[in-house]
Amino acid sequence: MKSNRELTVSRAMAEAIAQEMRTDPSVFVMGEDIGTYGGIFGATAGLLDEFGEERVRDTPISETGFIGAAVGAAMAGMRPIAELMFVDFYGVCMDSISNLAAKNIYFSGGNCKVPMVLMTATGGGYNDAGQHSQALHATFAHLPGLKVVAPSNAYDAKGLMISAIRDDSPVIYMFHKGLQGLAWMNWPQSAAAIVPEDAYAIPFGEAKVLREGRDVTIVAISMMVHRAMEAAEALAADGIDAEVIDLRTLVPLDRKTVVESVRKTGRLVVVDEDYSSYGLTAEVIASVVETDISLLKAAPRRVAYPDIPIPYSRPMEDFALPNADKIGAAVRQTLGKAA
Template identity: 60%
Template sequence: MSNANTAAEVRKLPFYMAMVEAIRQEMARDSSVFCLGEDVGQIGGVFQSTVGLHKEFGAERVRDTPISETAILGTALGAAAQGMRPIAELMFVDFMGVCFDQILNNISKTTYMSGGAVKLPLVITASTGGGICDAAQHSQTLHGYFAHTPGIKVVIPSNPYDAKGLMTTAIRDDNPVVYLFHRGLLGLPVLNFIDAQFATDVPEEPYAIPFGEARIVRKGSDVTIVAFAQMVHKARLAAAELEAQGISVEIIDPRTLVPLDMDSIYTSLSKTGRLLVIDEDYLSFGVTGEIIARVAENLGRFTLKAAPRRLAIPDVNIPYSPALENQVIPQVSNIVEAVESLMNNPL
């Protein structure tokens, strides 16, 4: 018995399998949960995000759709309004532009405009991020767009454990949730281009991670780094380099953008006094600026030792060329340089 329990505790899964396990367990638990999207059926999703579900639950509950993002979300919206719990996959976050009217003017507003009479327990999933030379129309992150829209919760897991727990919470939530997974973290061999701890401990039993509770990835005393998705792992690698210089870095992974756990950031800043926010979304009018603005509005809670800094995609389209793509996406070396600048330029 002891050996069996130990084996269960150390079971490791890659991100995509942890995410699928959450969906499978919720589909088994609740018959109102179903999946729809392009190639989610027998293929199991182009990113293996629904692998095995069609065989287990059949075509009625794992529905392949035509190539029409608007139809996918329109169907999901109607089903959710009638009490179902759809999980709609749009493959690439870039494709959400095709059906943005459904998101901006229907999904996000229906509960509000019905006076709370119509609940929309709907999950929209899509892949994000660059690094694999998919060019300008397939390499964006864009979570800031959805965070800017009232009525939508935004989830951005960075590891397998969170991928499962946050998906469980998303499916059980009675509100629309945009759940974005970075392709570079999935653990698929073709996409392994950074040390991202692809397989980590994931409990077999169902569990839910509450929205709005950040994870302290690494404790430190000199600088606070707030990072999302793949940037969490680049920050971890940078922190290891900085430790050799005697610089102690604390890394915070918010896990969810809406709701956003600012209290954990404030608590960390009260210790370090220095802040770097890194993101793979665009720089201007983005998440990095929002977090720094909230810090500026709460300066009475801590004392800053240096002006906050941010790293994000500059205001350019993401290039196809590998060399140019690496120039626009924040890299470990950029993070190290930014932290060094924070340490060397006090207020």
């Protein structure tokens, strides 16, 4: 058994799905271009060859149709995995997500389970414009009844996918296209990871401290975890010791780990590629302030996407995206240093 092999996020996701399909015949996959093509972001590569068209179903371009079908299949005893190609397409199928998947367990008084996974690509940086580049983490985290996960690396991608498939509640699995490890995209090498061959599950609601520090807590998710680590390394050269936390899941949210870190550092910067207003950044800050405002030695800061439609122009998009420099500037503000 190999213990030191390194996988990309896309390969880790595909492996997790395959392993669960082998052990549970109720698991199947459906979505646009997920069969022969293997998913445009590689999350279902190789599955059609092994499991055939009955369990790996290419669908028509009708998100309302196949996501509604996934809800019905889940309530009928199957464990569907439906891929929404880009999270931005949620508008055409939001009724199936918010009024069916998220609520039917409650509407049935707990008599019906909805064990489905909706996996979807998020994130910008690739000149894909406002219809294909959003993060929208908070949009789904705001809807009661959904669990929301967003891995930053291959190890977590596999473990969180397995947990999502096994869960009896609907799970939104949000993977950043820029972390998939595809040859035609630039991606941080730190997203690849040593991944065990055996199946393993990572519990939801358990954040991970990636870097310990004493001066400031930086909380991030998905691609912004890598930007936060880049910022922490640059800050260290200036004698600033940053602690970096990868939330891994938004719902459930590990507030305890964040609060305990801020109890140590006294300062907080939260980073997300989603929009700034009404988002995850504000929720994390509120969690700390509502627990004990005296933990903070300085006003907390958030680094997120400005409240504008994402530009098609690459220079304009790059200007708007959160990055390590912006995170570093926010940290220096909490420390009373020039940004």
